[in-house]
Amino acid sequence: MTSPVRVRFAPSPTGFLHVGSGHSALANWLVARQTGGEFLLRIEDTDAERNRPELVDNVLEMLQWLGLQWDGEPVRQSERGQLHADAAAKLVAAGAVYFCDCTSEEVQARNKAAGGKPGYDGFCRDRGLEPGPGRAARFRTPREGRTGWTDLVRGEISFANADLEDFVVLRGDGSPVFLLANAFDDADMGITHVIRGEDHVNSTPKYLLLLDGLGLSRPTAFAHMPLLVNEQRKKLSKRRDDVSMADYRERGYLPEAMVNYLALLGWGPSDGVEVRPIAEIIDRYRLEDVNASPAFFDQKKLSFVNAEKIRALPVPEFLARARPFLTHGEASAAALESLATEVQERVRTLAEVEPMIEFLVVDEPEVNEASWTKAITKGKAVAEMLDATIAWLEALDDDAWQPEPIQRAVSAAAIDAGLVNAEGGPQLSKAQGPVRVAISGRTVGPPLWESITVLGRERTLARLRVTRGRLG
RNA sequence: GCCCCCAUCGUCCAGCGGCCUAGGACGCCUCCCUUUCAAGGAGGUAACACGGGUUCGAAUCCCGUUGGGGGUGCCA
DSSP, X not given: OOOOOEEEEOOOSSSOOBHHHHHHXXXXXXXXXXXXXXXXXXXXXXXXXXXXXXXXXXXXXXXXXXXXXXXXOOEEGGGGHHHHHHHHHHHHHTTOEEEEOOOHHHHHHHHHHTTSOOSOOOTTTTTOOOOOTTOEEEEOOXXXXXXXXXXXXXXXXXXXXXXXXXXXXXOTTSOBOHHHHHHHHHHHTTOOEEEEEGGGGGGHHHHHHHHHHHTOOOOXXXXXXXXXXXXXXXXXXXXXSOOBHHHHHHTTOOHHHHHHHHHTSSOOOTTOOOSOOHHHHHHHOOGGGOOOSOEEOOHHHHHHHHHHHHHTSOHHHHHHHHGGGOTTHHHHHHHHHHTHHHHHTTOSSGGGXXXXXXXXXXXXXXXXXXXXXXXXXXXXXXXXXXXXXXXHHHTSOGGGOSHHHHHHHHHHHHHXXXXXXXXXXXXXXXHHHHHHHHHHSSSOOSOHHHHHHHHOHHHHHHHHHHHHHHHO
16 A cells, blocks of 8 residues: 655745646645645745745635645745755755855856856866865765656656766855755655656755755655646747736636646547546546646636636526626626526626626616627618618517517518518528627627617617617 | 746637647627617637657657746846
């Protein structure tokens, strides 16, 4: 029997949570949930310079939004300095490290003279320098042999030790570097599976050597997830790409859509069903089945998944989710409620809800220029159609202000205006254009009869007259 | 430069030696349905990077080439 799985997500709060980290966090979470293991959180906040407390809040908030609930209290790496210092002392005592007083300028200069190869050249390796201010401790990497591991997504990976430079473990000021804190904490927290991005592959042999030097056991498994890339096939970057998780939330994406889509990058269920409940993904997800090649973060497909998830929502749930995106408060909410299913089926994001119902809320619908041109300027028999529609709708009494009678009225108006098809019936595809623009300002929107019903007799007729008036 | 990784439609996946005339999804295009837009239905477009092996048989295994990516800090 193997020990229970313990995984961790270890973000450094130097930026907002982005979709790439979300991808790694999700993989960790899925493995924990499917094995009954634990998903731990460790905030790697040792870089006081770049750290910002509010970014920690953002990371936690986004994980919660995504539904990736962690187990236990988040661990703050900055509070574990003593442990790291003790570990470093152990390395010093064991002779696993040596001290070095080279400045990076000196190292670079020597490398340049030696033919431009980067990395530390081992200058101080045998100088026997004592510890002292400004002197960094470097790990004495083996000159021979290889260091490797079995990667759940990539298979066997190994590096020649000779290619590993004597990397810094303690800075000149005595503080431990990331790699030491990271490897030590993983071991100390009992992490069994280290699941992270591909960008950590190259530092893994050093991580392993460090654990060996510390006498700590290695994790039972590693999994290096494929990087998420942009259309140029470059690693997603904060600077040029749309990567902020919070931005996606603000743009009306559902967390379940984001999580489902993220799971699909690098992995796919063998039955081909891509959009499905998270519980099913938990059951089917296997690190062994994850692709090692980089995956393009495709917003179009994300939008598709989002639309599917929105349509799958029970109506009351849809209304609740859309609520924060409504800009006219109660009025918007009431308007949306009256056309809920019609709107729900038509939006790809929650941010698209408000524009679709705004005509019901504002006094004057904003007229979309392209729509006006298409349906009014270039429309046929527009004046006749509007006149006839006004006449037929005026004839409806309040009790008859319902979709069915309204449809009949507009159909009759179409016939009056001469907008008929080959069989002499109303040509609604043409006829509804001017009416739609008159009441909503746009050529697209929820079904017309329902829209008119909700808009109400008075406002509908007023808008039709105003539009008719503009024609002169 | 060096090290490591990767390589199936435009994109994301399926395929794990014969079931492949290479399948699904997104996108795009056409048609149907239809009051617009969606949704739905029916089609279409489009890929195993290349060259050598291994094998009776290779998209699947091996080697090389080419191409792409990542790493290369006293950042995390």
